[in-house]
Amino acid sequence: MEPQMLGKNFAVEIVDVDLASLDENGLAELRDTWMRNKVAVLRDQMIDDDTLVEFTRRLGPLFVHVRDQYHAESHPEIMCVSNLEQDGRKLGSLGNGDLRWHTDQSYTPRPVFGTLLYGVEIPEDGGATWFCDLAAAYASMPATLRAEVDGETASYSGLKPESTKKAPLRPDQVARIPDQRHPLVRTHPYLGHKSLYISPNHITQIGGKSLEETEQMLDRLVAWAEQPDFTYRHEWQTNDIVLWDNASVMHRRDGFPSEQRRFLKRTGFHFPEELGVPF
Numbered sequence: 315m316e317p318q319m320l321g322k323n324f325a326v327e328i329v330d331v332d333l334a335s336l337d338e339n340g341l342a343e344l345r346d347t348w349m350r351n352k353v354a355v356l357r358d359q360m361i362d363d364d365t366l367v368e369f370t371r372r373l374g375p376l377f378v379h380v381r382d383q384y385h386a387e388s389h390p391e392i393m394c395v396s397n398l399e400q401d402g403r404k405l406g407s408l409g410n411g412d413l414r415w416h417t418d419q420s421y422t423p424r425p426v427f428g429t430l431l432y433g434v435e436i437p438e439d440g441g442a443t444w445f446c447d448l449a450a451a452y453a454s455m456p457a458t459l460r461a462e463v464d465g466e467t468a469s470y471s472g473l474k475p476e477s478t479k480k481a482p483l484r485p486d487q488v489a490r491i492p493d494q495r496h497p498l499v500r501t502h503p504y505l506g507h508k509s510l511y512i513s514p515n516h517i518t519q520i521g522g523k524s525l526e527e528t529e530q531m532l533d534r535l536v537a538w539a540e541q542p543d544f545t546y547r548h549e550w551q552t553n554d555i556v557l558w559d560n561a562s563v564m565h566r567r568d569g570f571p572s573e574q575r576r577f578l579k580r581t582g583f584h585f586p587e588e589l590g591v592p593f
């Protein structure tokens with residue numbers, strides 16, 4: 315395993331790993347490399363759904379997405395992310411538009427720890443995924459801004475218009491994701507570092523602020539966090555698997571031309587029960 319840095323201070327590329335035959339030592343090394351670097355890009359993966367789910371399961375308790383209409387037929391733990399349609403049915407969520415900064419499932423009581431995204435079909439133009447190192451952004455945050463987030467909490471919703479318009483929810487799915495309150499700063503249970511924890515695509519209220527004041531504060535936090543030193547833009551290659559730590563980074567996506575094909579498979583895993591909450 316020979317990781318190469320992709321971002322300035324985080325995100326690594328790993329080119330020579332076979333997920334189907336990884337032994338326990340190899341798994342521990344990969345997990346350690348990923349966690350220290352927050353984002354890991356595994357190149358040239360040609361794996362079937364069983365292998366994808368089994369590898370994810372070895373990293374932690376499997377996550378199942380509430381939007382079950384986009385689950386793969388083979389496994390409910392795989393969610394399809396795509397703009398493709400077949401017989402009038404969308405094969406995946408999110409379409410072709412851009413997607414605002416977020417951390418995955420921040421609107422649930424136990425947000426997913428790690429997300430894997432497997433690039434099966436990649437468009438020629440656009441569709442890059444951006445990552446933002448929120449631990450580094452917090453570590454170097456000006457004292458005045460840090461004072462605004464330390465000890466503060468926010469409400470997270472899966473129903474903000476920008477997320478529901480890309481992937482609608484049925485009433486029974488809405489009922490399963492009541493809004494959650496989480497701290498704006500969290501401590502990583504394995505690494506010990508503190509990190510800003512924000513998800514502009516999901517936060518509806520910071521402290522007791524109005525929606526307008528909340529958006530203004532999110533804009534200020536994002537302006538600090540998305541500086542080049544803290545961000546990495548991932549230009550997808552076919553058969554990439556990107557693995558990221560939702561307790562340390564947020565991510566967003568660029569749009570891409572609607573006539574170009576994009577199909578990715580997503581899995582995720584939780585912290586073990588005793589480490590999941592509180593943050």
Ligand SMILES: [Fe+2]
Binds near residue numbers: 416417418565
């Ligand atoms: Fe996401």
